[in-house]
Amino acid sequence: MVDSPRNRKKQPDVVRQALLDCATRLALEHGLAAVSLQAVASAAGVTKGGLFHHFPNKQALVKAVFDGMMESFDREIDEELERDSGGHGTFTRAYVRTLFADRALNSSPWSAQTMTVLADPYSKNLWHKWINDRLVRHAGTDAGTRLEIVRLAADGAWLAHVLGPDDHTDSGDTAVLKELIELTRRDK
Incomplete structure (x- = not known):
């Protein structure tokens, strides 16, 4: 079975941490300007909607980082x-x-x-x-x-x-x- 968002076991803490890790890595590599919501979601392998479940906007994500x-x-x-x-x-x-x-x-x-x-x-x-x-x-x-x-x-x-x-x-x-x-x- 393919590991897709539909059949993947939900692990909100793991997803949240992956989003934070990806946002931190993007900031380190390219500066804060590179920390777009789409770039973070893509890097973490989640949908933008999945990111919004944890962080309602970029400011909330940057604050958490x-x-x-x-x-x-x-x-x-x-x-x-x-x-x-x-x-x-x-x-x-x-x-x-x-x-x-x-x-x-x-x-x-x-x-x-x-x-x-x-x-x-x-x-x-x-x-x-x-x-x-x-x-x-x-x-x-x-x-x-x-x-x-x-x-x-x-x-x-x-x-x-x-x-x-x-x-x-x-x-x-x-x-x-x-x-x-x-x-x-x-x-x-």
């Missing part, structure tokens, strides 16, 4: 926090290491989503809420101007990476990362 990326980024930060020795600058070190690890991979979904954060009010608000919540949670170890400067420098390095040419190599990344991490260990 961004939410998933934020959850993934949050997990990466938590993994770095677990590996850290603790103390002053713990969160900032995890944040910097995660940003630089994603730069080294050169395939982070954040490359495609950075411009969305800058332009889309929902994404911008989600980002600000996330970072503010993290800073409140880690206020005992990560308050202070020096650590804020380190996080801002890491953000700047990330943005320079995203806006740089595709064939650019970040030969100085190791030295910059080392210096930023060193700055997180200084209390004053």
